[in-house]
Amino acid sequence: MTDLPATVGGTPVFDSQLPFALPTNEDQSRVEKLIEGSLSSGRLTDGPVTRALEETTAERFGIDHCVAVSSCTTGLLFVLQALRIDGAVGLPSFTFAATAHAIRWNGLEPRFLDCDASTWCLTPETVEGPVSALVAVHVSGVPCDVRRLEELAASLQVPLVFDAAHGAGALVSIDDGLRPLGGFGIAEVFSLTPTKVLSGAEGGLVTTNDAALAEEIRLARNYGNPGDYDTRFPGLNGRLSDLHAAIALVAFDYLEERVEHRNRVADRYRELLGDVPGVGFQNVGSGDRSSYKDFTILIDDEFGCTREQVVGALEHEGVATRQYYSPPVHLHQAYADLPLRKLPVTEALGDQVISLPIWSHLPLDDVDRVAYAIRRIQQNAGVVARASSERSER
Numbered sequence: 001m002t003d004l005p006a007t008v009g010g011t012p013v014f015d016s017q018l019p020f021a022l023p024t025n026e027d028q029s030r031v032e033k034l035i036e037g038s039l040s041s042g043r044l045t046d047g048p049v050t051r052a053l054e055e056t057t058a059e060r061f062g063i064d065h066c067v068a069v070s071s072c073t074t075g076l077l078f079v080l081q082a083l084r085i086d087g088a089v090g091l092p093s094f095t096f097a098a099t100a101h102a103i104r105w106n107g108l109e110p111r112f113l114d115c116d117a118s119t120w121c122l123t124p125e126t127v128e129g130p131v132s133a134l135v136a137v138h139v140s141g142v143p144c145d146v147r148r149l150e151e152l153a154a155s156l157q158v159p160l161v162f163d164a165a166h167g168a169g170a171l172v173s174i175d176d177g178l179r180p181l182g183g184f185g186i187a188e189v190f191s192l193t194p195t196k197v198l199s200g201a202e203g204g205l206v207t208t209n210d211a212a213l214a215e216e217i218r219l220a221r222n223y224g225n226p227g228d229y230d231t232r233f234p235g236l237n238g239r240l241s242d243l244h245a246a247i248a249l250v251a252f253d254y255l256e257e258r259v260e261h262r263n264r265v266a267d268r269y270r271e272l273l274g275d276v277p278g279v280g281f282q283n284v285g286s287g288d289r290s291s292y293k294d295f296t297i298l299i300d301d302e303f304g305c306t307r308e309q310v311v312g313a314l315e316h317e318g319v320a321t322r323q324y325y326s327p328p329v330h331l332h333q334a335y336a337d338l339p340l341r342k343l344p345v346t347e348a349l350g351d352q353v354i355s356l357p358i359w360s361h362l363p364l365d366d367v368d369r370v371a372y373a374i375r376r377i378q379q380n381a382g383v384v385a386r387a388s389s390e391r392s393e394r
């Protein structure tokens with residue numbers, strides 16, 4: 001291997017592309033058995049496997065109620081619908097578009113807010129203006145400062161919902177102990193898509209300690225029909241199939257080891273990249289544990305070439321990356337009708353982020369090679385920048 005990055009003639013660090021995310025499949029035969037059971041029982045959706053998933057979630061996350069739904073987006077949509085509110089809902093712009101879409105689908109106005117420069121999450125300091133509810137996001141699996149946000153919501157007398165799409169397996173340090181996400185605010189909503197630490201291929205989980213809210217979401221996922229076909233409000237088909245629930249139920253047994261491995265991956269990335277000029281990281285709150293659904297770095301001017309040039313150079317090395325969340329949602333075309341607000345921290349993050357490969361069985365050797373590729377690009381940043389500008393001039 002030469003010391004030149006692949007984009008300027010060196011040997012690529014990977015022969016074939018290292019995937020950005022890969023689902024982990026520890027016990028396929030148990031999943032198959034559960035699915036076969038569903039197929040032969042004829043109960044394919046919202047049946048016993050879904051109930052078992054709901055019970056396991058409630059027990060593991062230490063909450064009273066879990067309602068399984070077809071996606072996190074649907075779950076957020078149902079929770080917001082159940083609030084029966086008007087006006088603006090505050091949310092961070094540094095998130096996936098679905099957080100905002102769930103607000104808009106309810107005819108509510110998203111009020112995009114800035115985020116904390118250290119954790120990249122919404123904090124009480126970044127909430128401003130009148131809101132009738134708040135939706136905070138545990139970005140990449142880093143828990144929000146849940147207690148302080150709960151205090152703020154109580155003082156504003158507005159409901160607080162957590163978009164916990166990335167949060168399965170994350171822990172919050174509270175009252176001298178560690179608590180899983182799931183029981184904060186009035187509800188938390190998890191996603192089960194394939195890139196998540198706990199996956200069911202598709203699906204979502206709404207967790208809450210509010211029995212009336214849980215009941216309302218159960219109705220909402222079934223068109224608003226309690227069983228007598230006299231619908232109480234316009235719900236949707238938001239059910240989870242037992243086939244998806246089977247995958248997530250088995251995954252629960254491996255959640256802890258998946259998160260532990262992802263924490264090892266993240267520690268290794270930090271250790272190997274910590275002294276590379278121009279590379280920054282997201283911080284986890286003191287005593288908390290991230291699920292590390294994603295591991296994202298920042299590239300600033302000190303690196304010596306642009307974020308886009310680093311992304312391009314990593315592609316040549318065989319490293320797949322994403323840019324979560326760039327552009328941030330307040331700059332999406334979908335929200336161009338709203339008054340444009342300046343969100344300086346969010347916009348700076350959006351310009352600098354690169355999310356690196358992380359999965360629950362990613363070999364640490366591969367982490368070493370990704371880190372080596374980034375270091376090599378930085379050490380040759382001037383050459384990489386020049387070659388990239390020459391290519392774009394041609």
Ligand SMILES: Cc1ncc(COP(=O)(O)O)c(C=O)c1O
Pocket residue numbers: 071072073074095096098099137163165166190191192193203204
């Ligand atoms: C922060 C966030 N919220 C919501 C969602 C939507 O989840 P789903 O695809 O399960 O609807 C995602 C999806 O990745 C997400 O990242």
